[in-house]
Amino acid sequence: MELAEIHRVSVADQVASILRQRILDGELIPGTALQEVPMAASLGVSRNTVREATRILSLEGLLKRSAHRGVTVAQLSLEDVGEIYRLRHLLEIPAVRAARMEDSDVLAEMRNALEGYEEAVEGLDWVRAVRFDLYFHTLLIRFHRNRRLESFYQKLLGELRMGMVLVDLRHDNPGGLVPVHRRIFELLTGGKTEECASLLAQLLRDSETRLTAVMDQRIARAAK
Amino acid sequence: MELAEIHRVSVADQVASILRQRILDGELIPGTALQEVPMAASLGVSRNTVREATRILSLEGLLKRSAHRGVTVAQLSLEDVGEIYRLRHLLEIPAVRAARMEDSDVLAEMRNALEGYEEAVEGLDWVRAVRFDLYFHTLLIRFHRNRRLESFYQKLLGELRMGMVLVDLRHDNPGGLVPVHRRIFELLTGGKTEECASLLAQLLRDSETRLTAVMDQRIARAAK
DNA sequence: TCGGAGTCAAGTGTTCAACAAGCCCCATAT
DNA sequence: ATATGGGGCTTGTTGAACACTTGACTCCGA
Numbered sequence: 001m002e003l004a005e006i007h008r009v010s011v012a013d014q015v016a017s018i019l020r021q022r023i024l025d026g027e028l029i030p031g032t033a034l035q036e037v038p039m040a041a042s043l044g045v046s047r048n049t050v051r052e053a054t055r056i057l058s059l060e061g062l063l064k065r066s067a068h069r070g071v072t073v074a075q076l077s078l079e080d081v082g083e084i085y086r087l088r089h090l091l092e093i094p095a096v097r098a099a100r101m102e103d104s105d106v107l108a109e110m111r112n113a114l115e116g117y118e119e120a121v122e123g124l125d126w127v128r129a130v131r132f133d134l135y136f137h138t139l140l141i142r143f144h145r146n147r148r149l150e151s152f153y154q155k156l157l158g159e160l161r162m163g164m165v166l167v168d169l170r171h172d173n174p175g176g177l178v179p180v181h182r183r184i185f186e187l188l189t190g191g192k193t194e195e196c197a198s199l200l201a202q203l204l205r206d207s208e209t210r211l212t213a214v215m216d217q218r219i220a221r222a223a224k
Numbered sequence: 225m226e227l228a229e230i231h232r233v234s235v236a237d238q239v240a241s242i243l244r245q246r247i248l249d250g251e252l253i254p255g256t257a258l259q260e261v262p263m264a265a266s267l268g269v270s271r272n273t274v275r276e277a278t279r280i281l282s283l284e285g286l287l288k289r290s291a292h293r294g295v296t297v298a299q300l301s302l303e304d305v306g307e308i309y310r311l312r313h314l315l316e317i318p319a320v321r322a323a324r325m326e327d328s329d330v331l332a333e334m335r336n337a338l339e340g341y342e343e344a345v346e347g348l349d350w351v352r353a354v355r356f357d358l359y360f361h362t363l364l365i366r367f368h369r370n371r372r373l374e375s376f377y378q379k380l381l382g383e384l385r386m387g388m389v390l391v392d393l394r395h396d397n398p399g400g401l402v403p404v405h406r407r408i409f410e411l412l413t414g415g416k417t418e419e420c421a422s423l424l425a426q427l428l429r430d431s432e433t434r435l436t437a438v439m440d441q442r443i444a445r446a447a448k
Numbered sequence: 449t450c451g452g453a454g455t456c457a458a459g460t461g462t463t464c465a466a467c468a469a470g471c472c473c474c475a476t477a478t
Numbered sequence: 479a480t481a482t483g484g485g486g487c488t489t490g491t492t493g494a495a496c497a498c499t500t501g502a503c504t505c506c507g508a
Contacts, residue, residue: 011462047464056279086370144314149314261459273490292460294459294460
C-alpha cells in the first residue's frame with residue numbers, strides 16, 4: 001500500500017485554499033476586512049505566510065489589497081458582472097461549437113456535474129448547487145482543450161460566484177435552471193451544436209439579467 | 225514643482241517588475257535557476273520580499289516554482305505554444321470583428337505601436353521590435369473593451385515573448401511582418417473587418433509555424 | 449566497475465521579533 | 479463646523495533563526 005498523497009503543498013497555498021473556500025462559500029462576505037495578525041493567530045501560521053496567501057488570492061481577484069489599508073474581500077461592481085458575462089459568451093459559445101465525439105470523457109463528467117446539481121437542488125443545498133452549476137460551465141470550456149483558458153475561466157467563475165453569494169437564494173433560487181442545463185447536455189450529446197449554442201446564449205443572458213437585478217436592488221438598498 | 229510620482233508601489237512589486245523585464249527582454253533565459261539569497265543581496269532587499277516577487281511571477285507563468293528546488297525561468301514547450309496560439313485565434317479574430325468606429329482611441333494607439341515597430345526594425349533593435357509587435361496585438365484585444373481579458377492576454381503574450389527570445393533574431397528577424405501589420409491596420413481603419421480577420425488568421429498561422437520550427441530545431445540540437 | 453546506503457552541505461519553507469511608515473480616529477483649537 | 483495635529487493601530491519590510499528537502503558525494507560491498 002502506498003501513502004495516499006504526499007502533502008507537498010506549501011502552507012501558504014493551504015491557507016490560500018482555506019480562504020478561497022470561505023470566500024466562495026459565502027462565509028466571508030464581500031467587503032469584509034481581513035487583518036493579518038488575527039488571521040495568522042487563528043490559523044496557527046505566521047504573519048508572513050498569511051501575507052503570501054493574500055498575495056495569491058489578490059492576484060486571483062478574490063481579495064483586494066490597498067497599501068497600508070489591509071485586504072478586503074473583493075466586491076463585484078455591475079461593470080464587473082457585465083465584463084464577466086461578455087467573456088462567458090465569448091468563450092462558452094465557441095466551446096460548445098468545438099465539442100466533438102471524442103470528448104466523451106468531458107461529457108461523462110458533465111453528467112456527474114448535472115446529477116450533483118440536481119441532488120443539491122433537491123437537498124436545498126444552494127451553495128453546493130451553485131458550485132455544481134458553475135462546474136458544469138467549466139466543463140463546457142474544457143471542450144477547448146486548453147489548460148490556460150480553463151484556469152482563466154475558473155478564476156472568472158470564482159469572481160462571479162463571489163457575487164452570487166449575495167443573492168438571497170431562498171427567494172431567488174437557481175433550481176429552475178436545472179432543466180435548461182439538462183437540455184444543453186442532451187443537445188450536446190445529440191450533436192446539435194448550433195441549437196445548443198443558442199440555448200446557452202439565452203441561458204447566459206437570462207442569468208446575467210437575474211444577477212444584475214439582484215445586485216441593483218442590493219445597491220439601492222445600501223444607498224438608502 | 226511636484227514630485228514626479230508617489231512611489232506607492234510595494235517593494236515586492238518593484239522587484240517583480242524588474243525580474244519581469246529581465247525575463248521578457250531575454251536577459252534571463254528560460255531554464256535559468258534563481259536563488260533567493262543572491263538575488264536578495266544583489267537587489268538590496270530581504271529574502272521575504274524576493275519570495276513575494278517570485279510568487280507573483282510564478283502566478284503569471286514567467287517563473288516555475290518547485291518545492292524545495294527553487295525557482296527557474298519558465299520554459300515553453302511546443303504544446304504551450306500551440307495552446308497559446310489557439311487562444312490568440314480565439315480572442316484576436318473576434319476582436320477585429322468587434323472593432324467599431326468609436327474605437328478611434330485604440331486605432332490611434334495602434335498607429336503609434338506600428339510606427340514604433342517600424343523604427344525598431346530600422347534600428348535593428350529586435351527586442352524592441354518584438355515588444356511593439358506584441359503590443360500591437362494587445363491593442364487588437366482592446367476592441368473587446370474588457371479589462372480582465374486584456375490582462376489575461378498580456379499574460380499570454382508575456383509567456384510567448386519569453387519563448388521568442390530564444391529565436392536567433394539576426395537570421396530569423398521579424399522585420400518582414402511589418403507590412404502585414406500595416407495592412408491589418410489599414411483594413412481596420414477602412415472598416416473591412418472580414419478581410420482583416422482572414423489576414424490576421426493567416427498571420428497567426430504563419431507566425432506559429434515559424435516559432436514552432438525554430439523551437440523544434442532548438443530542441444533537436446539540445447537532444448544531440 | 450558498478451550500485452546502493454549513509455552522510456552532508458546548500459537552499460528552500462516557515463517562523464519570530466523588531467522597526468519603519470502610512471492611515472484613521474479623535475481631541476483640540478480657531 | 480472646519481482645520482490641525484497628535485497618537486494608536488495596522489501594514490510593509492527587514493534580518494536572523496531553525497526545520498526540512500534535495501542532490502551530490504563518499505564509502506563500502508558485490
